Amino acid sequence: MGGGEGFPDFSDGNLLDMSINFDDLFVGIDDGDVLPDLEVDLAEFSASGGEESESVSVSGGKVVGGKGEIVSKREQSVSGNVNPLGGKGRKSSSQSKKNSQGKRKVKVDWTPELHRRFVQAVEQLGVDKAVPSRILEIMGIDCLTRHNIASHLQMENSIFDEELWTMQKYRSHRKHLLFREAEAATWSQKRQIYGGGGKNMSPWLVPTMGFPPPMKPLPQHFRPLHVWGHPSVDQPLMQVWPKHLAPPPPAAAWGPTPHPTLARPPPDPSFWHSHHQKRFQAPNSPRDSITTTTTPCHVQSRTPRQWRPHQTNYWSPPPTPSF
DNA sequence: ACGTAAATAT
DNA sequence: TATATTTACG
Numbered sequence: 001m002g003g004g005e006g007f008p009d010f011s012d013g014n015l016l017d018m019s020i021n022f023d024d025l026f027v028g029i030d031d032g033d034v035l036p037d038l039e040v041d042l043a044e045f046s047a048s049g050g051e052e053s054e055s056v057s058v059s060g061g062k063v064v065g066g067k068g069e070i071v072s073k074r075e076q077s078v079s080g081n082v083n084p085l086g087g088k089g090r091k092s093s094s095q096s097k098k099n100s101q102g103k104r105k106v107k108v109d110w111t112p113e114l115h116r117r118f119v120q121a122v123e124q125l126g127v128d129k130a131v132p133s134r135i136l137e138i139m140g141i142d143c144l145t146r147h148n149i150a151s152h153l154q155m156e157n158s159i160f161d162e163e164l165w166t167m168q169k170y171r172s173h174r175k176h177l178l179f180r181e182a183e184a185a186t187w188s189q190k191r192q193i194y195g196g197g198g199k200n201m202s203p204w205l206v207p208t209m210g211f212p213p214p215m216k217p218l219p220q221h222f223r224p225l226h227v228w229g230h231p232s233v234d235q236p237l238m239q240v241w242p243k244h245l246a247p248p249p250p251a252a253a254w255g256p257t258p259h260p261t262l263a264r265p266p267p268d269p270s271f272w273h274s275h276h277q278k279r280f281q282a283p284n285s286p287r288d289s290i291t292t293t294t295t296p297c298h299v300q301s302r303t304p305r306q307w308r309p310h311q312t313n314y315w316s317p318p319p320t321p322s323f
Numbered sequence: 324a325c326g327t328a329a330a331t332a333t
Numbered sequence: 334t335a336t337a338t339t340t341a342c343g
Contacts, residue, residue: 107332107338131325146324151338154327330340 108148117141118152 121138132149
């Protein structure tokens with residue numbers, strides 16, 4: 001993402017990766033200085049119904065609005081909208097959105113924090129109820145719009161789909177394996193075998209290959225769903241990894257996966273991705289230089305959401321292999 | 324107001 | 334190029 005080859009080279013003072021779109025805007029910000037979180041408030045009109053009021057602040061040196069109209073771009077292209085009949089003809093009506101003069105559409109920076117909340121929200125709601133509006137509510141971040149959520153959700157879901165494929169396969173295998181395993185060994189035995197990991201490794205690890213190596217498109221973003229769901233494991237905040245860019249912990253290799261039967265299926269895809277890690281790859285995503293601390297959209301310290309166990313969604317603790 | 328596809332930006 | 338996020342449509 002951030003401009004391909006541009007590595008965060010501060011000596012140059014170029015904080016690339018700024019989410020500036022402005023083609024024309026002060027571009028000469030090269031100043032090692034990190035810009036304070038700018039906040040874009042387009043409260044424009046305090047119109048009542050304005051649920052779409054955007055006010056997003058972006059972390060670290062990201063310039064977001066401040067003055068340039070970020071909007072334009074699309075406006076332009078839209079006008080000249082190609083609308084080539086292919087697929088769903090995007091109505092060229094376009095530009096109907098706003099443009100009223102404020103409304104800078106800024107990219108929401110889904111910081112880990114944000115994402116966390118997102119996930120949490122989804123958790124609480126449960127897959128079925130996890131719709132943008134609700135999620136938004138729970139998240140309590142007012143700077144986001146439903147669309148923002150929806151988008152994010154969409155992405156997560158798409159990923160989910162990808163993995164679904166694997167999942168299914170996994171299921172079959174697992175079924176098989178488990179069955180056999182069950183007969184072959186007792187829990188305690190297994191524990192002996194797999195439980196060596198210690199730490200938070202659950203004693204119940206699915207034997208050998210939990211996942212068949214996907215041979216699908218398997219874009220970069222595939223990840224052996226680690227943490228299936230466990231909210232608590234959803235990475236303690238997870239800071240962006242240091243610049244070393246050492247890719248995220250290799251999901252502990254494909255191996256360990258929670259025990260299927262005992263654990264219910266992931267309540268929601270969202271669990272599987274702790275964003276901002278830009279999935280694998282990302283040899284040097286500029287993003288990581290910043291984004292770390294600042295939390296965009298002042299994450300209102302909304303009352304610690306009483307973690308309502310909400311019936312399902314959580315895996316009961318490993319059924320202590322009582323034997 | 325939800326889900327998804329297309330568009331666009333980095 | 335691929336990916337992330339926004340925008341638009343049904």
